[in-house]
Amino acid sequence: MIGRMEQPQIPEKHDPRVLGLKAGLLALWAAVSFGVCFFARDLQFMVGSWPFGYWMAAQGSVLIFIAILVVYATAMKRLAPADSLPEPGSADA
Amino acid sequence: MPDSPAYATYKMRLHRRVAIYVACVIAFLLLMAWAEQAGLSRFWLGPIFMFSSVMMYAAIGISGRTTDPEEYYVAGRRIPAMYNGMAAAADWMSAASFISLAGGLYLQGFGGTDDQAGGLAYVLGWTGGFCLVGLLIAPHLRKLNLYTVPEYFGVRYGGRWPRVIAAFATMLCSFTYVVAQIYGIGLIASRLTGVQFEIGILLGLGGVLLCSFLGGMRAITWTQVAQYIILLLAFLIPVSWLAYKQLGNPAAPLVYGAQLGKISELEKKLAQDPAEKQVAAVFLQRAHEYEARLQDIEGALQRERAQARARVRALKSQGADSALIVQANRELAALPKDVPSARERWVKAMHESYERAKPLGGVPLHTQPFAGDPGGTAEEASAFTSSRRNFLALMFCLMVGTAGLPHLLTRYYTTPTVAEARSSVAWSIFFIALVYLSAPALASLVKFEVMNNLVGSSFDALPPWIAQWAKVDASLISVADVNGDHILQWGEIHLGADIIMLATPEVGGLPYVISGLVAAGGLAAALSTADGLLLTISNAIVRDVYSHEVKDRMSAEQRVILSKFALLAVALIAAAVATLKPGEILPLVTASFSLAASAFVPVMVLGIFWARANRAGAIAGMLSGLGITVYYMLLNSATFRAFFAMVPGEDLWFGIQPLSAGVFGVPTGFAVALAVSLAGGRRASLTTAQT
Numbered sequence: 009m010i011g012r013m014e015q016p017q018i019p020e021k022h023d024p025r026v027l028g029l030k031a032g033l034l035a036l037w038a039a040v041s042f043g044v045c046f047f048a049r050d051l052q053f054m055v056g057s058w059p060f061g062y063w064m065a066a067q068g069s070v071l072i073f074i075a076i077l078v079v080y081a082t083a084m085k086r087l088a089p090a091d092s093l094p095e096p097g098s099a100d101a
Numbered sequence: 102m103p104d105s106p107a108y109a110t111y112k113m114r115l116h117r118r119v120a121i122y123v124a125c126v127i128a129f130l131l132l133m134a135w136a137e138q139a140g141l142s143r144f145w146l147g148p149i150f151m152f153s154s155v156m157m158y159a160a161i162g163i164s165g166r167t168t169d170p171e172e173y174y175v176a177g178r179r180i181p182a183m184y185n186g187m188a189a190a191a192d193w194m195s196a197a198s199f200i201s202l203a204g205g206l207y208l209q210g211f212g213g214t215d216d217q218a219g220g221l222a223y224v225l226g227w228t229g230g231f232c233l234v235g236l237l238i239a240p241h242l243r244k245l246n247l248y249t250v251p252e253y254f255g256v257r258y259g260g261r262w263p264r265v266i267a268a269f270a271t272m273l274c275s276f277t278y279v280v281a282q283i284y285g286i287g288l289i290a291s292r293l294t295g296v297q298f299e300i301g302i303l304l305g306l307g308g309v310l311l312c313s314f315l316g317g318m319r320a321i322t323w324t325q326v327a328q329y330i331i332l333l334l335a336f337l338i339p340v341s342w343l344a345y346k347q348l349g350n351p352a353a354p355l356v357y358g359a360q361l362g363k364i365s366e367l368e369k370k371l372a373q374d375p376a377e378k379q380v381a382a383v384f385l386q387r388a389h390e391y392e393a394r395l396q397d398i399e400g401a402l403q404r405e406r407a408q409a410r411a412r413v414r415a416l417k418s419q420g421a422d423s424a425l426i427v428q429a430n431r432e433l434a435a436l437p438k439d440v441p442s443a444r445e446r447w448v449k450a451m452h453e454s455y456e457r458a459k460p461l462g463g464v465p466l467h468t469q470p471f472a473g474d475p476g477g478t479a480e481e482a483s484a485f486t487s488s489r490r491n492f493l494a495l496m497f498c499l500m501v502g503t504a505g506l507p508h509l510l511t512r513y514y515t516t517p518t519v520a521e522a523r524s525s526v527a528w529s530i531f532f533i534a535l536v537y538l539s540a541p542a543l544a545s546l547v548k549f550e551v552m553n554n555l556v557g558s559s560f561d562a563l564p565p566w567i568a569q570w571a572k573v574d575a576s577l578i579s580v581a582d583v584n585g586d587h588i589l590q591w592g593e594i595h596l597g598a599d600i601i602m603l604a605t606p607e608v609g610g611l612p613y614v615i616s617g618l619v620a621a622g623g624l625a626a627a628l629s630t631a632d633g634l635l636l637t638i639s640n641a642i643v644r645d646v647y648s649h650e651v652k653d654r655m656s657a658e659q660r661v662i663l664s665k666f667a668l669l670a671v672a673l674i675a676a677a678v679a680t681l682k683p684g685e686i687l688p689l690v691t692a693s694f695s696l697a698a699s700a701f702v703p704v705m706v707l708g709i710f711w712a713r714a715n716r717a718g719a720i721a722g723m724l725s726g727l728g729i730t731v732y733y734m735l736l737n738s739a740t741f742r743a744f745f746a747m748v749p750g751e752d753l754w755f756g757i758q759p760l761s762a763g764v765f766g767v768p769t770g771f772a773v774a775l776a777v778s779l780a781g782g783r784r785a786s787l788t789t790a791q792t
Contacts, residue, residue, distance in 0.1 A: 015718060016259035020244065022708075030236050037232040041225055041500070042493060048211070049485075057358035062211060062468040065221040066541040066740035067354060070228045070534050077235045077527035084240075084523055091240070091519035 026087055033076045040069045103632055108517070111182050119184075128335075129153070134614045143613045148294045150617035150721040154331065154624060155308035158324045162312030165320030170657040173317030173664065174248040174640065180322055185412035185521075186429060186528025188325035189512040191332065191629035193533060195278070196285025197690045198227065199332055199626035202537075203605075204598030206544035210465040215472040215484040218491035218758065224537050226496045228530055230503020233702075236528035237534065238504055240514040241709045243522040247514060249637070250507035250701070251645040254723075260717040261649065266723050268645035270700035271507045272638050273694040273727075276675065278506075279634040283679040286625040289620055292573055292603070305628060306676050313632045314665050315437045318515060321632045327627035333535060335622025339605040339615055340539045340563040343546040346609060346763025353542035361551045364467045365713075367552040370461045371591050379584040380552075388454035391447045398440050409433035415786070441743065464590040487756045495691070498763035502694025505701035507764050508630075508637040547601050550608055556591045563589065566607035568601055577603070598687070635675070639668035651739035691760045692734060699726035699766025707774050718778030733762040 044051065044064045051061035085092060104112065137146065171177055179187070200212070205219050213219035247253055251271055255264035283302055286309075290301030312324045344353035347360065371377055394401035413429045438444035456463035465472060471492060473484025503509065512529075516522045555564070560582050570578050577600040583593050602623070606615040643664040648655050683689070704722045705713040735741045737751045737759035755762055 017256050021239065023712065033236060037229065037236075040376055041229045041496065045212075045225070045470070045493060046489070046494065049489075052468075052470070057362055059361065061470050062221075062361065063358070064372070065211065065225060065470075068223055070530075070538060073228050073232050074527065074534055076232050077523075077530055080236060081520070081523040081527050082774045085520055087595060088520075091523075092521075093246075094517055101334050 023087065026084070029080065029083055029087070033080055037076055039071065040064070040072045044069060108179070111179070114601060115181065115184060118329075119326065122327060126330060126334065128143050130614065130618065134612060135619070137612055137614050141623045144295075146617045147292075147620065150289060151294055151304070151624065154621045155305065155628075158308050158327065158625075158628065159311040161324045161327055162314075162320040165312075165323055167316050167319050167736070168658060168661050170661050172319045174514075174644075174659045175511075176322045178246075178320040178515055179517050180515045181514060182521040182524035183528050183765045184326055185366055185512065185516050185525040187532050188322045189509065189525065190532035190536075191204035191325040191329035191596055191625070192512055192633040193227070193509060193529065193630070194329075194332065194626050195630040195690060196282055196289070196623060196627035197686050198223075198536070198540075199336065200285065200289075200602050200623045200688050201598045202602075203540045203543040203547075204596070206541050206603045207548055208596065208598055210467045211470045212465075212488060212492040212558050214463070214465055214471075215488040215491075216496045216758075218488065218761070220492075221541070222492050223499065224540065226499025227503065228501040228537055228572040229496070229531060231526055231530040231533075233500060233504035234509065234513075235523060235530075237706055237709065239510060239526055240519050240522045241509060243513050243516065243519050249640045249644050250510050251641055251668040253705065253708070254719065255645070255649075258714075258719045260716050263704070263716060263719045263723070264365070264645055265650070266720060267701065268641040270696070270723065270727055271645075274506065274696040274700065275508060275634045275638045275641075275691055276671075277693040277696065278508075279631055279638065280678050280683060281669075281686045281693075282627045282631040283675050284632065284682065284689075285686050286624065286631065286678060288574075288599075289623045289627065292620065298682075302676050302679055305624065305631075306672055307485060307710055309628055309635065310435070310633050310669065310672055313636050313731065314668055317636060317664070318511075319663070320630075321636060322515060323628045324632065328629040329532065329626040331618075332622040332629075333532075335618045335625070336536050336539060336543075339611060341541045342611055342615075343605065343609045345551065347546055353546065354538040357542040357545045360545045364545060364549055364552065367549070368461060368466055370554065371442050371556070376584060376588065376590050377461075377585060377592050379586075381460070381462075382459035382742040383583050384454045384592070386398060388451050388458055391451035391454060395444065395447055395451065398443050402437065402440065402443050405436055406433070434628035445739070448779055457592060457595070462594075467545065490756065491758055491761065494641070494757050494761040494764040497767075498691070498695045498698055498761045499700035501702050501767055502696075502763060504696035504706070506694070507641070507701070508633040509696070511637060511640075512633070543605065544601065545606055547605060552591065555594070556589055556636060558589050560587045560589060564607070592715070635668050635672050638671045639664050642667045642671070688760055693732045695730050695734070695760060695763035695766065696727065699730040699762035699770050703767055703770030704774055707771070707778070711778075714774060714778045715781055717781040718774040718776075720771045721777040722774025725773040726766040730762040730766030730768045733765055734759045 027100050035059065044061070048061040048065060054060070055063065116232070133146065133149070134139075137143075140533060143257075165175055169177075202223055205393045206221070209220035211220050212222060242250075244252055245253065245256060247256065249271075251264050251267035253269040257263075283484070285304065286305035286549050287302035290296065291298045294301065294304075296304070312320050340353045341351035345351040346355060348356045350356045354632060368601075373529075394405075409429065409432055411432060413426065416426050416429055471485055472488040473486075474481040475485045476482070477485075513522045515527055516525050532654075539568075563580065567578055571580070577597045578595055579595045580589060582589075583597075583763050603619060606613075606619055643660060645665065647667075648660055701722055703726055704714070706718045707722070709717065733754070737753065742748070751759070753759075754765065
């Protein structure tokens with residue numbers, strides 16, 4: 009335990025497909041948070057009883073954040089099935 | 102993934118226990134409601150709620166007691182994703198979220214004013230950050246089977262300094278945060294039970310300690326699940342009730358759009374109202390008076406003192422009522438003692454009066470994004486740019502800070518697998534969103550209630566809750582008949598952010614039981630966060646500093662015992678600092694986000710995704726990022742400037758407010774870590790080749 013602290017550990021290898029997925033989802037994240045808020049003043053048209061810019065900032069973006077994380081967790085179950093197995097040596101369930 | 106039969110039984114057992122718990126909570130609420138009907142005094146309801154909830158958390162803590170290191174530090178790594186998400190949500194939602202968020206949205210509208218960003222930036226920042234946690238950080242840390250966050254820096258970069266710096270940064274930002282939480286605990290406890298603020302802190306602290314002291318992460322996890330359920334009920338019941346009352350549908354987040362339009366109408370009406378204009382004129386006049394005094398502080402102070410003394414003398418010579426004389430003496434004593442304190446107080450009073458002289462008492466239009474007007478005069482256009490820039494900067498700091506706060510990241514160490522850690526982040530944001538989607542709804546519903554029903558009522562017929570809360574704390578709510586017409590105007594109400602949530606049940610006319618529940622919810626939010634933070638700090642002290650730097654031969658059990666005592670010590674120090682009432686909750690919390698963002702995130706992300714990031718780069722990156730952030734905050738703090746005899750005022754870069762200092766710290770950290778890693782890369786590989 010103590011011994012492994014002293015030497016740097018090479019970081020894990022990243023699957024390019026996973027990196028692509030992350031990049032795509034992060035782009036969506038940036039668009040609905042920073043993008044929408046930057047142009048919020050121009051997005052004040054009404055959708056039903058809601059001013060669109062306000063609705064996006066108060067609810068829409070949050071719902072999209074949830075979707076981003078759900079999509080990521082689900083997709084990763086397929087892309088990295090080994091992550092679902094309990095590691096050897098871990099405490100028994 | 103099909104669970105092993107043993108794990109499936111374990112999960113079944115958990116579901117059953119949580120279901121029984123929820124049933125008990127609801128039964129308790131009904132019992133209390135019945136007791137209130139039957140004539141139990143309000144005076145008792147608050148303390149009953151406080152004691153029974155704290156005792157219940159303590160009971161969970163005691164039943165989860167452990168000295169096993171695996172259980173104490175990471176709850177045995179077997180918490181199912183959903184419950185871990187629930188615990189993370191409670192860990193995450195602090196007193197600031199629960200008590201101040203809705204009020205912030207009420208007072209700041211979409212994005213706050215041009216010199217104070219806020220509003221929806223908090224909703225977005227505190228949820229959007231989880232995308233960074235889930236995509237970039239939590240699963241990668243979970244993969245390494247670590248116990249603390251600073252340990253990651255030791256494992257990835259080797260050597261001692263990255264770990265030690267990370268440990269001190271953990272203590273710095275978590276300590277700032279925990280002081281704010283304990284402050285919140287003291288406020289709520291003293292309001293609930295009417296005891297002194299300091300005793301309130303001690304009472305709440307007892308609950309925290311029983312739980313985290315005995316059982317570490319294992320006990321904390323299950324108390325946090327219990328606390329989440331309380332705080333969710335405490336938030337949703339009053340919001341749903343208000344929505345049902347106003348709109349006939351309890352699903353507040355879906356239907357409050359209808360009120361937004363009405364609020365805009367009322368805002369237009371209030372802005373035209375002649376009585377409101379009178380009130381604004383009075384405030385403008387007061388602001389001018391303060392400004393005149395500030396021209397010659399010394400003289401004005403002497404004049405004020407002379408006047409106050411003359412009043413006391415006059416009263417005494419008239420043989421006036423002793424109460425009047427005491428009052429006049431108190432006014433004399435309350436005058437600022439010296440020039441600097443007079444300047445500070447009058448500058449504040451002047452700003453406040455100017456603020457309240459603005460249309461709608463300085464409260465921005467509810468749904469209009471940002472202050473100012475991009476197409477207006479040069480001044481309006483620059484107000485707009487500054488307001489938008491600060492909104493985005495604040496959101497950035499909150500998001501990136503989320504991804505760096507150690508007490509949150511350790512929550513994902515407790516899942517059985519990496520895949521469960523990913524699902525757990527998704528569950529966390531789901532459970533958080535249940536509250537965060539309702540907060541803007543609550544703000545709108547209360548605003549409508551106040552604008553439509555409260556404003557325009559006579560001063561003789563004000564609802565009793567206003568006087569009650571004003572008595573508890575005058576900064577929560579104060580009303581004064583400024584223009585002397587005996588009618589309450591919007592501009593005459595002065596609200597603190599916290600009152601919106603605390604008074605909602607009374608505004609909506611709910612039974613007092615719900616007020617007790619709301620206070621218990623606020624307490625749960627503060628306690629759960631304080632639990633997680635205290636554990637994080639004490640683990641950083643013992644695991645990452647003491648056991649490496651001071652005494653490196655220690656058995657695992659010794660380390661657990663030492664961690665427990667460190668936790669006790671940290672809790673007491675934090676409580677002692679909190680009794681000094683160091684500031685408001687929200688700014689303290691925001692500051693710790695900026696600190697966490699700039700200290701951890703750049704070096705952590707580079708460490709995970711860039712193989713060439715090395716030790717020198719990590720050290721330089723963390724120190725420079727943190728250094729810039731701290732420097733910028735200090736540079737703009739009034740006390741610091743006064744201490745170094747700098748010109749009073751602020752020295753802003755690009756007009757960014759000091760709390761969002763992370764917006765400079767994070768890029769600096771990235772740039773320095775990159776540059777130093779690249780420059781040092783060749784030399785490091787040479788030395789590795791030689792050894």
